[in-house]
Amino acid sequence: MGPGNQFVAEAKRILYGRVGIDMIAGPTDSLILADETADAFIVATDLVSQAEHGYNSPVWLVTSSNELAEKVIELVPGLIADLPETNRVNAEAAWRDYAEVIVCSDREVMAATSDEYAPEHLTVQAADLDWWRGRLRCYGSLFLGEETTVSYGDKASGTNHVLPTSGSARYTGGLSVHKYMKIVTWQQATREGAKDVAAATARISRLEGMEAHARAADVRLQKYFPDEKFDLHL
Template sequence: MSRNYLKKATPTATTGAPTADVPSIVRNVIDDIRHDGDAAVRRYSDKFDKWMPESFKLSSEDIERIVASVPQQTLDDIRTVQANVRKFAEAQRASLQDFEVEIQPGVFLGQLNNPVATVGAYVPGGRYPLLASAHMTVVTAKVAGVPHVIGCTPPIRGEIPSATVAALHLAGADEIFILGGVQAVAAMAVGTETIRKVDFLAGPGNAFVAEAKRQLFGEVGIDLFAGPTEVLIVADETADPFMVATDLLSQAEHGPDSPAVLITTSEGVGRKTIELCDSLLTTLSTADIARVSWGQLGEVVLAKDVDEAYAIADEYAFEHVQIFTKTPRDALTKMKNYGALFLGPMTCVSYGDKCIGTNHVLPTRGASRYTGGLWVGKYLRTVTYQEVRNAEVSGKLGQLCGRAARAELFEGHARSGDLRAHDHLGDTYDWIKAEERQPPEA
């Protein structure tokens, strides 16, 4: 679909590009930790974070002391946000029902949703202490029924991030490590002398953390292949350009590689938004970051009508999509490709990021075309079971199995079916010899 741009992205060769060979660096770190365990973790923590305490794991006394240092208002806010996340996660869990169905007389098939045993939750802390990620990863895992959750978060400028530790603790983390980057993710994935191996990794991170999760996927499960934050706003002539500009920049401040896009049916709204973004950047404290992402990756597209705006938005398939139109709930049926929808001017992406209760770990880089974000179900293994209690039906299934398997030249499979047809229907087969079915002597 052709696009009419009022502002088009003009990325440079270095926009958001890492200055190092990320895959190679990550591979070496993982290999070293796999080989040297804690010794390698200590080396890399010292190298990357200048952090090498006697123990990376916080004791219960450490946690109690750190939480006590956090302002009461912050603790109250953490509890409120986590209550919102927990309520929504509980509703998600309740929607996943175990069941058993009798598909024909005596044949029972069932499904169970079993939590993984151990989760590693990574909470970033480089540019910003993203303590909200503790709510999203740990609370959701605990609602899913995960017995053991390890939380890892890096030091920030040589200091323990107290509010993040409080968030991890109040969310229900069973162990908390002040450890960051690839060394944290790799240690949880492969296991060391002091950090137990997990079954599943969750949480956002920088390019190195994302690459580590990519390389470790398969050895452990992961939530998502996450990339830079994205925001897209669909607006008609009723939208407030000041609000549009404010919300675009709210996400542009995540990093210099965070695209922010407006698709509007109103040229006036589009041009005023561009003007206001430039104006608001003069007072935004994070303008050094947001100016780069908006300047090089920001786009404003003019659509002929709202339906075309939704169609263009679906082509972008962005992580966050805000709807500022006369009837915002139309987007629920008009759009398909997004990580999360935010409907109407009283809602914003920042609510989803920080406090409203839905999960902010969401698909980026077009991944919303095939997956959703982190939710209770990511921590559950949907497994099945089957039981046949009717002898005649078992025999008939055996006959069917024999025919189906031989059509695919799987003789061993066919014989498993033959045996049930023989036992329950009296069918005879050359390969079944009576003397071979005698019980062994005591």
Template sequence: MARILKPGMNVQTKLSLQDSVQQTVRGIIADIRERGDAALADLSQRFDGWNPPTFRLSAEQIAACMAQVPEEQLSSIRFSLEQVRTFAQAQRDSVRDVEIETIPGVRLGHRVLPVNSVACYVPGGRYPMIASAIMSVATAKVAGVPRVVAVTPPKDGQPFPATVATMHLAGADEIYIMGGVQALAALALGTERIQPVDMLVGPGNAYVAEAKRQLFGQVGIDLLAGPTETLVIADDSVDAEMVATDLLGQAEHGTNSPAVLLTTSERLAGEVVTEIERQLQVLATAEVAGQAWRDYGQIVLAEDDAEMVQVADEIASEHVQVLTRDPDYFLNHLTNYGSLFLGPETNVAYGDKTIGTNHILPTGRAARYTGGLWVGKFLKTVTYQRATREASVVIGQHCSVICGVEGFAGHQRQADLRVERYRQPAPVGGAD
């Protein structure tokens, strides 16, 4: 049976923090709903120290941001965009329209249509996450979304040039500099100067995730992508330096980012604890990563690979990195994860920034029932039907029976009318 060698924050503390977040978000959304642009301006000044005449960047402002980004950075941004677009296009090509004849005279089909407008939120608080613009904006455009709005908070009181450049290169139709819950609420509900969208996507902190949850229904969302999670599955074939590096590399996202080691080697577990403390002495983001590891980090010791699969599926982590002798065993047996990183040659940072799979992934055990962002999240599968008169009679007779059982008299009359009108008239006269 698996043993917990290092526990994370207890459930009651997490629930208490969640209640506080919910109340704050509810108040901000209500304010935007009631006061529109005035509330947006007040909240932006309060949280970001940012209250420009308009939150949308002009073409001239975008060009100015582009000019501030070194060519080396633009080259890497373009490379990452190409990787994401290539994989997204392959995904889009796999989703096709369908039409079949189910019985003679009845044709059913579906069309795959992009949503009309999407807002892509790009976090920019502690870290300006330019890669999130690649993952969301570029994928939406590959899906065929006509209006893609990109939004990000200011950085040190100004638009962050690299984020704006990435949004532009990814194909954003509109770029807004505004942050957090107030930005999502304004885009979902609309204000005097901001046209609402049909869907919100993108990662963020607990407040952003909660805002998406509360706004769902008013608009669609991709998924609830909250604080980053990582799970490293390891056996004694890997060294402690690599495991510790990969845990801290994700713990630095935020002080509430869970990083979990699941291993069959008690020796490795002990060495990782020591190695993490060593790396925290030199890591530039140690203040954040160290607190995340102390409060949310876990180490779980399992008996064998099969038990590691069982525990990993229960955790249902956003990122799962497999550092074992046989990574394919986990590819073939794991079912609950956002994205899987197989072998030491790849890692979560590759997926976060460059390799081509999407980094907007389910957190909070949502990997039990959903995958991450992909072109399919921006697509609606809508159905249609048509029938000949003869087929309408066949369908109508059975439909009438079912309507009668359910007591839907109006539905039944719809079916009966078609049967009456389209049934072939009985032959007149008899045989000679």
């Protein structure tokens, strides 16, 4: 099951534990990294395109250019005002209540800021796209260059678009076949190979006050190595 809307999120919350879910997704969010080479009108248009998702959909611009930041802030209200009513109301609220424009000293600080936000959608409109692709770590889906846009991913370009929101891209990626795989582990030991493990287990267990755990290790050492002495207490 994908992210859906707030009603789908509530249904997933209720069913979690009875059925498997991918994640409980929050409002969609988008961040644009742009330097002085970016086109302010395209940056502003892309921000508005994601703000129209809903009144609580954050959009963020992180840039190294004061001039670009000021121009985007100037352009956005007019672009929002030109939208149909429902879209306009959503975008106005999202821009007013959740948008941020952050000016950084250089691209390394920009990248670090982006990784801290860990956006669902991350767009780079800046020089040296290979550097950005290699440096950025935390995002749901990455859109490199002015020639692409999150709207392509939303509607037509084909990349998976069930993505982590609310900063969860710090530790997980989008929905994939791996979400439907169950990972299990197993272990088997030889008597000699587990000797050191058993002694360590006994000591750690007693340190934690779990005597029965310790004795499960003790009994094996006593059975397999009756003539040896072990330090089983800290």
